[in-house]
Amino acid sequence: MKASPVWKTNSQNQLSLLPPSFDDFVPENHPVRIVNTIIDQIDIRSIEKTYKGGGTSSYHPRDLLKILVYSYLRNLYSSRKIERALGENVHFMWLSGSIRPDHNTISNFRSGKLKGKFKKIFNQVVILLAEQGHLNLKDIYVDGTKIEANANRYTFVWGKSIKTSRARIEKQLKDLWRYVETVYAEEEQKPNEPDNFQAIDPQKVSDTIDQINQALQGKDIDKKVKQKLNYAKKNWPKNVEKYNKQEQQIGGRNSMSKTDPDATFMRMKEDHMLNGQLKPGYNLQASTNNQFIANYTLAQTTADTTTLIDHTEDFIKGYDQAPDALTADAGYGSDENYAYLEEKQIEAFVKYNYFHKEQLDEKRGTNKKPFAANKLYYNNETDTYYCPMGQPMEHIGSYQRTTATGYRQNIDRYQAKNCRGCQLRPLCHKAKGNRIVERNHKLIRLKAKAKKKLLSPEGIAHRKQRCWDVEAVFGNIKHNMNFKRFMLRGIEKVETEIGLIAMAHNLKKVTLAI
Template sequence: MKSNVVWKTNSQNQLSLLPPSYDDLVPENHPVRIVNSILDQIDVSSLEKSYKAGGTSSYHPRDLLKILVYAYLRNLYSSRKIEQALGENVHFMWLSGCIQPDHNTISNFRSGKLKGNFKKIFNQVVILLAGQGYLSLKEIYVDGTKIEANANRYTFVWGKSTKTSRSRIENQLKDLWRYVETVYAEEEQKPNEPDNFEAIDPNEVSRTIDKINQALQGKDIDKKVRQKLNYAKKNWPKNIAKYNEQEQQMVGRNSMSKTDPDATFMRMKEDHMLNGQLKPGYNLQASTNNQFIANYTLAQTTADTTTLIDHTKDFIAGYGKPPETLTADAGYGSDENYTYLEDNNIEAFVKYNYFHKEQLDEKRGKTKKPFAADKLFYNSETDTYYCPMGQSMENIGSYVRKTANGYEQKIDRYQARNCIGCQLRSLCHKSKENRIVERNHKLVRLKAKAKQKLLSPEGIAHRKQRCWDVEAVFGNIKHNMGFKRFMLRGLEKVETEIGLIAMAHNIKKVSLAM
């Protein structure tokens, strides 16, 4: 039976004197053209200066940068897979001009040449996009998310454990010396005591052990003590050196990973066992506008509160001036942050702890703690509080309290004159003395100012936009781009990697808008 089906012609074996151009195979508004167009307008002289003259020729850093950005836009993060795409994918061939750097060249460029230089390139791209109207640098929305480090999940160091181990060595040194004193007491003699028992310096620990050994030389001592001294001489100095190195690497942190010392153990919302356990990671802070990433920083602390000032300073350093408004959630509300934003004339729409609870209680007409300090009447002219019974509470002095960051807060104290026989005493306070309240007047003023801004029409609009602006960016990075774990190790290298992710995200947004 004859078939009437018409088959399309296969020209696989057809000879051609003029092979087709790759340009004909790339659509006009394809993302690869946008990557090429944007990065052609960027100054990469800082990368060019990192190369040395002489020897064999080098791939131009602009070409390698285009390859990496487009690879990240296509969710290709492995240097080997990028190398493979350069030989198989028409879009990569067109973008690279058919150059085929191997995976070592790509990896060395990403972790070496771009390290410390990429942020300026990213800022140039953001300024370019802002000039084209894709985003504004005047209003930013800040939030943070945690991304897992490329580190072993089960090899870690805890700061408390290091201090405990050091303290144990100190105590054992003292116990050994007490044994020496016991031996000499039996002979009615007194040994020369070592200068220092603190396990701080390996050399000092070694000298102390030597002095104990000298004091016991020629004495009839317990065999177990001799074994302990031999073990101490062999292990304690190197253990102290290890603890010192670990504490230096942690730089005030509570934990670190052994395979990536810059990573801190953080509790994340998702993990490979789906039970929210601790994992080594970095705290990504992002400023966005119109779902474009305007700025990014990486923190090694778990709390967002301590990251806002450094993140804002980085924004100012990158763009030469601060944003006009900054919106963030309750994780950033603190005395130090409010003060910094106010001093730099940044209009802040930043929530504080219990902001939503206050609104809910006011809506329901509930007051769970009617005698709390913030519910008492305050006369600013006389600097006096009044208790629920109308008794004046006068200022009895103040003190300065330092936060974990070293920020100083002035705390004023007020005490009632006489609480004896008061019918409300059991409800008002549980102290055996007259009631004392402590108030940070500066924070009270800043929170009142923040509340007024947050409840204004402009504040409500900013709060609504923050949810879909910055949180949508994190959703795209983690779920659409599949970036949940870094490929590189070390703070400087992962900063470059998250920068590539941020640039790829922005350019993808541009391609979707066209």
């Protein structure tokens, strides 16, 4: 005879003399306990000061901060989903102490109370983790990745289009005035020319149009010209005002989004083949150690080169100390960055452009450009270069070149004495006269110093570690945490959001280490 199955007892309708404690349902090493312990140890008086006294009671900012950090650790970014979890998830109930702030309270705290204040909280947590031995702040690995903004992908403003639109208005104003001069020329008269045709100030544009209308008053003018003047009076001044506002918002960038003016259009990598398209976004810069995020900043530029100094300065400001060593990829190698790191006495393991190609050519023994300026022999004592034929190229002067960031480079020029009749001339250069080369001696020295460091055993170790240290962090954020697009708008709010992501990443690493 077949035995009957035995079912486990269901105590759903069983009355309890004492209700169970939430603490019984939370394992000892659960991530929620880590979040609770860490947040309890940090100073949040800067947030508490933002609350006004009196009135109705408020949720304590420490409780709301715990809820937000744990939500991001659990990949919950929507304030409505967080509100729902507070009533359904026993871990959220335990962490919050059974308080249930609604989604508006959570959203306002994240985008309002934390704005501009979260970075100091993040730094406190990093220092705490460093004291516990999870990471150190001496050796950092820097890289960047682009994250899409919460903005419309198809409403954009280009810096060049603003200039083009202004130039079009200026040209049309001049064309209208030429018409005025043509009308007056038929009557052998000369009108008073407007002072300025530039489409910079809306009032001046309006005054110029009024002056053209006044000059044509009582004249027999073309119907199309009259229609154009009416259109110009109605639209051009407000268009110029719009261009001025957009130019102020865009700053020194090439583009911006209309729905999030702080976001810049950047090419996003969509798949493993690096296919992508232009989308509004922010350039996230991160410093890591042992795959923990030590520092983060957001840039509105697409190139990593111009972000390194500000990012490092932010690190120094946050921890009152500079790192001993900094490792970065070739996107950060520049004259200005090398000089800055040298001045701050930070040991730099930073590649320059074509570093890998240079090593590959040396390994293969190939030399595709044997007559390039960097292959010419240089005598430091006499400040003289020598051409491939051994002819001295003497110093003929120097000039300064200013980069887009305002950094000044000193460029020295050297010229050969006589290239006429030289058999190597077709291979050496294609200029009409004697060959001239331009050299940035400071950059040459800094690149030689960087190359020596990069090829040292310590440099090779740092370069190997950079790949799995910082790039793995971005992989975790984008794929495991599924954070590929911001939910908030405006750089200050977005900085808070990426800070929550960074802290959640770090605390998740702590839970894995236990």
